[in-house]
Amino acid sequence: MNQITFKHIETSRTITMDINLKMLKSFGREVFIQDSAVLFLFERFFTHKNVFVEYSDIASIVREKKSTFHMEDCADSIIANKYIFKSRNILKNLMIDDFIVTVRGVGYKVSNKWLPVSGKSKDEDQKDVFLNTITNIIQDSIKYSEAAEISHDRSGFSFIKPNKEKALEHFSRIDDCYHSFLDCYSEPGNSIELLELREKITKVLLYVIYWRVGDSLTDDKFRSDYKNELNILLRQLKQAVDLIK
Known part of the structure; x- marks a missing residue:
């Protein structure tokens, strides 16, 4: 070997x-x-x-x-x-x-x-680990958003001001698992799929470090949209991962 x-x-x-x-x-x-x-x-x-x-x-x-x-x-x-x-x-x-x-x-x-890690576990294990990690981070972010105070500025924008340690923790976990996944699947022929994955994971990252901004939304509407949009991104991310061989 x-x-x-x-x-x-x-x-x-x-x-x-x-x-x-x-x-x-x-x-x-x-x-x-x-x-x-x-x-x-x-x-x-x-x-x-x-x-x-x-x-x-x-x-x-x-x-x-x-x-x-x-x-x-x-x-x-x-x-x-x-x-x-x-x-x-x-x-x-x-x-x-x-x-x-x-x-x-x-x-x-x-x-x-x-x-x-055995060779045969590449598909069976690495994809599951990656998706489980991202899913856990998303669930943690949604839970945090449900209890966090929603801030509003004079422009009418709504947003969450997170604990910086929480945002940095999410960034670090996504950064680690994404690069581990990239190390495993960076091969000729995967470039288009990996670029698609990068686009999806970047969008997820912006949400889980709480950079998502709403325009003229009530607190309940902001939380509802935040949750729904993250779940949509998670489904898209799973589809992108499935395309990678």
């Missing part, structure tokens, strides 16, 4: 290792792994999900890939910590900080929050 993908169980974000190209990919970003020891270390993590990589294993990998004299006077734990630090810095370039976790006194392993 030349490409191995893991998915975060909470955010649905994915990270893929392309062993042949010596690259990690996530969130539309790609990082080339130059260090042979770090590359082999990532291969171990990606191919042995539930196995602890002990300090001594990491030290052996480093000495094998570098030389037997590399850091020869250092304890295995010191060598391991140095190369895990290098690995985590690479992951930070992909905006991932929880892939490798420490097992105190033993070594390191892949976090339980990251699970391997």
Whole structure:
């Protein structure tokens, strides 16, 4: 298997290792792994999900890939910590900080929050995760709108002034799941469908960060229109996703 993908169980974000190209990919970003020891270390993590990589294993990998004299006077734990630090810095370039976790006194392993994705689950799983995430955000937004105060300006416009943390949370969740979906389905022949999806998700985004503006509407009418329009967008989004192969 030349490409191995893991998915975060909470955010649905994915990270893929392309062993042949010596690259990690996530969130539309790609990082080339130059260090042979770090590359082999990532291969171990990606191919042995539930196995602890002990300090001594990491030290052996480093000495094998570098030389037997590399850091020869250092304890295995010191060598391991140095190369895990290098690995985590690479992951930070992909905006991932929880892939490798420490097992105190033993070594390191892949976090339980990251699970391997089988090739056959691309259609069955990734689309469901994407749509479930968007559906939950939309439902949360509608619920928020039902309790939020509707503001009116002197031009007659109606709008919601949200808690900024709520708007940023929705933006972050949509941004993560959209780019994970894009990573999975960016292939020749999908460009038209992906552009259609981008148009729909952009409209949804404007609603869930509460940029939707009504003109001369009562509070009840604003809330009703907000709910109905979001549900229409959700149906359109599902149709756009179904067209992507």
